[in-house]
Amino acid sequence: xxxxxxxxxxxxxxxxxxxxxxxxxxxxxxxxxxxxxxxxxxxxxxxxxxxxxxxxxxxxxxxxxxxxxxxxxxxxxxxxxxxxxxxxxxxxxxxxxxxxxxxxxxxxxxxxxxxxxxxxxxxxxxxxxxxxxxxxxxxxxxxxxxxxxxxxxxxxxxxxxxxxxxxxxxxxxxxxxxxxxxxxxxxxxxxxxxxxxxxxxxxxxxxxxxxxxxxxxxxxxxxxxxxxxxxxxxxxxxxxxxxxxxxxxxxxxxxxxxxxxxxxxxxxxxxxxxxxxxxxxxxxxxxxxxxxxxxxx
Amino acid sequence: xxxxxxxxxxxxxxxxxxxxxxxxxxxxxxxxxxxxxxxxxxxxxxxxxxxxxxxxxxxxxxxxxxxxxxxxxxxxxxxxxxxxxxxxxxxxxxxxxxxxxxxxxxxxxxxxxxxxxxxxxxxxxxxxxxxxxxxxxxxxxxxxxxxxxxxxxxxxxxxxxxxxxxxxxxxxxxxxxxxxxxxxxxxxxxxxxxxxxxxxxxxxxxxxxxxxxxxxxxxxxxxxxxxxxxxxxxxxxxxxxxxxxxxxxxxxxxxxxxxxxxxxxxxxxxxxxxxxxx
Numbered sequence: 046x047x048x049x050x051x052x053x054x055x056x057x058x059x060x061x062x063x064x065x066x067x068x069x070x071x072x073x074x075x076x077x078x079x080x081x082x083x084x085x086x087x088x089x090x091x092x093x094x095x096x097x098x099x100x101x102x103x104x105x106x107x108x109x110x111x112x113x114x115x116x117x118x119x120x121x122x123x124x125x126x127x128x129x130x131x132x133x134x135x136x137x138x139x140x141x142x143x144x145x146x147x148x149x150x151x152x153x154x155x156x157x158x159x160x161x162x163x164x165x166x167x168x169x170x171x172x173x174x175x176x177x178x179x180x181x182x183x184x185x186x187x188x189x190x191x192x193x194x195x196x197x198x199x200x201x202x203x204x205x206x207x208x209x210x211x212x213x214x215x216x217x218x219x220x221x222x223x224x225x226x227x228x229x230x231x232x233x234x235x236x237x238x239x240x241x242x243x244x245x246x247x248x249x250x251x252x253x254x255x256x257x258x259x260x261x262x263x264x265x266x267x268x269x270x271x272x273x274x275x276x277x278x279x280x281x282x283x284x285x286x287x288x289x290x291x292x293x294x295x296x297x298x299x300x301x302x303x304x305x306x307x308x309x310x311x312x313x314x315x316x317x318x319x320x321x322x323x324x325x326x327x328x329x330x331x332x333x334x335x336x337x338x339x340x341x342x
Numbered sequence: 343x344x345x346x347x348x349x350x351x352x353x354x355x356x357x358x359x360x361x362x363x364x365x366x367x368x369x370x371x372x373x374x375x376x377x378x379x380x381x382x383x384x385x386x387x388x389x390x391x392x393x394x395x396x397x398x399x400x401x402x403x404x405x406x407x408x409x410x411x412x413x414x415x416x417x418x419x420x421x422x423x424x425x426x427x428x429x430x431x432x433x434x435x436x437x438x439x440x441x442x443x444x445x446x447x448x449x450x451x452x453x454x455x456x457x458x459x460x461x462x463x464x465x466x467x468x469x470x471x472x473x474x475x476x477x478x479x480x481x482x483x484x485x486x487x488x489x490x491x492x493x494x495x496x497x498x499x500x501x502x503x504x505x506x507x508x509x510x511x512x513x514x515x516x517x518x519x520x521x522x523x524x525x526x527x528x529x530x531x532x533x534x535x536x537x538x539x540x541x542x543x544x545x546x547x548x549x550x551x552x553x554x555x556x557x558x559x560x561x562x563x564x565x566x567x568x569x570x571x572x573x574x575x576x577x578x579x580x581x582x583x584x585x586x587x588x589x590x591x592x593x594x595x596x597x598x599x600x601x602x603x604x605x606x607x608x609x610x611x612x613x614x615x616x617x618x619x620x
Contacts, residue, residue, distance in 0.1 A: 088449025096454040114472050178358035179365045186366070189603075190596035193552040194570070197577035197588045202392050277462040281552045284464065292465065296556075299468030311465045318460035 116304040124305040132303035134294070134310070144310070145317060148283070148290040151207075152275050152321065155214035159271060163219045164264060167226025172256055184223070192217040192274075193281050200286060210282035217278040218271035225267020229260030265329030272325050276318040291317070370396050394586045402586045412572075416598065419550055419568040422478070423602065426485025427539075427546045434490045434542075435535060438497025443527070455494070463488040463549045467556055481553045488549040489542030496541065500534020501527065533617060536610030540603050547599040569595050 080086060097118055103109045105117035124130050128137045135141065170177045170184075192213055199209035237255050246254070283292030291314045298306035374397065375382075376390025406412045440447045441455075463484050474480040508526050517525075554570025569591055576587035611617070 084446070085449050088446060089453040092450040092452070092454050093457075095450065111473050111475070115469070174358060175361060178361035182362040182366050183369050187596075189600040190592050191548040191551045191599065193548055193555060194573060194592040194595050196555065197573055198393075198585070198592065200577070201585060201588075273460070276460070277464065277548070280462045280464045281556070284467075284556055295465055295468060299471075304469075304472065307468055311461055311469065314465050315457065315459075315461035318462070319456075322460065 116308050121305045121308045125309050130306075132298065132301075132306045134298075134306045140294075141309075141313075144289060144291050144294050145313065148279060148292065148314075149317065149321075151211055151283075151290065152214060152272075152279055155211045155279075156218055156272060156275050158211075159215045159218035159222055159275070160268065162215075163222030163267075163271075164226050167223040167264075167267075168230060168252075168256060168260065170223070171227040171230025171260070172252060184220075188220050188224075192220075192278050196282065196285050206286050206288065209286055210279070213282045214275045214278045217274040221271040221274050222264070222267045225263050225270065226260055229263025229267070230256055232263060233259035261329075261333050265325065265333065268325050268329065269322050272322045273318065276314070276321070280314065392585070394589065399586050399589055402583070403590050406587075406590060412594075415569050415572045416594065419554065419570065419595075420598065420602075422481055422485060422550045422554075422568065423543070423546050425482050426550070427489050427543055429482070429486045430489035430493055430542055430546070431535075431539060433486075434493035434538075435497055438494040439501070439527070439531070441494065442498045442501035443523075455491075459491045459495075463545075464552050464556070467553055481550065484553050485546045485549045488545040489539075492542040492545055493535070493538040496534045496538025497531060500531040500538070503534065504530035529614075529616075532614050533610075536607070536614065539610070540606050543602050543606055544599065547595065547602070551595055569598070 101118040103112040104115050105119060124132065125135050127135050130138065133140065134144075166180070170180050195213055195216060196209065199212050203209045203212055233256065237259065238251055241251050241255055279290070280292035280295070283290045284296040287293040291310050295307050295310045295314070298304065298310065373390065373393065374395050377393045377395040380386045380391055441452055442448070466484050466487055467480070470480040470483045471477070474483055504527065508530070509522055512522050512526060550568070551570035551573075554568040555574045573588050573591035573595075576584045576591065
């Protein structure tokens with residue numbers, strides 16, 4: 046990867062793995078200093094300033110035609126950081142964190158469920174042609190149906206209000222995970238398998254030592270996509286059938302005409318979603334250190 | 343003609359084909375038994391029992407295909423998908439190319455882009471309804487958002503995948519920047535645009551249905567409001583036919599989504615002939 050290669054041919058900079066291990070702090074400081082010397086952080090600031098500035102100016106200063114109905118930057122910020130918010134949700138209220146916790150809990154449950162179902166299924170479907178022939182038609186029959194369309198059926202078939210939402214998120218993440226796992230198995234170079242079989246590896250050994258690690262990069266890409274899709278379905282599920290959580294709160298605040306709260310929750314949703322995807326990616330990178338991640342999606 | 347007949351026949355001898363068929367038969371059999379179990383055996387299967395049986399669904403489907411209302415719904419959803427998707431491609435591809443090729447543009451606009459990207463498009467629906475004057479535009483905006491992010495990310499990834507040696511070779515032979523762009527970047531990024539577009543249209547369908555579900559449809563055409571609101575109305579009005587309608591709606595959406603993806607893939611193959619020659 047381009048930014049891993051030490052541009053550190055400059056003087057006084059550590060280079061090579063041994064140095065990184067011997068002086069990790071120095072290396073980290075070097076990387077930070079390098080970052081600050083490059084134009085990147087300042088361009089980033091300009092970018093945010095442009096976007097936030099545009100938001101503020103169009104809504105609160107110039108009051109452009111469609112924009113003035115929207116909540117403005119200052120208003121949202123004041124609301125978010127006030128100890129006694131006008132509409133009831135801010136950094137200091139308990140409901141805010143309750144909502145975040147409820148949403149995270151749902152996504153976590155459903156995501157774990159989808160992973161524990163999807164990864165084994167995907168591995169099996171990629172590895173065994175017979176199993177694939179059995180499972181793939183049914184899988185492909187249900188995959189194109191937008192997960193959202195399952196809501197009414199889930200509400201009818203499953204009891205309560207929480208179970209349908211979790212079912213929905215699980216479905217969404219499940220399809221993405223399984224598909225990517227299948228692709229992962231398919232992407233493994235056949236030579237590895239043949240070599241192992243030449244050396245007398247049993248089916249199970251091939252599976253454990255080649256298929257599973259080999260499919261890992263794709264599995265983690267699938268998990269990231271699945272995480273994104275999970276948040277997507279969470280929002281819809283909560284808007285339609287929920288009584289707590291970030292998605293519900295967004296819809297609720299829209300209905301109650303408390304727009305600053307709506308924006309606060311939208312941005313929070315984005316942030317939490319980003320953190321969870323980043324978490325999956327970091328765990329993935331830790332587990333796949335031998336493989337340079339080429340896939341950008 | 344004889345060729346394709348013999349290939350089809352040999353496909354019939356292929357045992358994997360029969361595995362697939364048998365699994366589908368099993369699934370539908372289980373469904374039919376489960377939903378009719380109360381009728382046949384006097385005992386109610388927990389979740390399956392709430393479903394209508396497949397043969398009832400099929401008969402209602404045949405009846406429904408003949409009605410105008412059904413096709414109005416389909417048309418409305420398709421129009422929304424088309425509008426949002428086209429806007430996403432028209433705006434997303436140039437934006438993505440700019441982000442990938444120009445370091446300053448990337449440095450300035452990529453961080454805010456990454457901040458907005460994790461927000462699910464549906465979360466934008468209320469804000470969009472406030473902002474845009476008509477419902478059509480508000481749903482269009484949300485569908486645009488969904489596909490836009492996917493396409494931009496694909497484009498950026500696609501540019502990165504282009505082998506840098508092509509660019510180096512061209513430069514060493516004196517190509518102008520415009521030439522490099524026109525002759526290397528654009529063809530090189532086309533496959534990724536196609537992939538991004540296929541992903542994007544899948545997302546667009548999800549978003550359209552979700553948006554229709556949430557905002558209850560409304561319409562430009564009177565009583566219909568698109569397939570999503572069709573499902574939602576069926577659910578809300580309830581009644582004996584409700585679940586059948588819901589399932590029909592679901593599968594119609596699935597078929598429409600699959601069709602549009604396949605169309606897009608075929609269009610993609612047509613635009614990138616060099617990839618299919620093996």
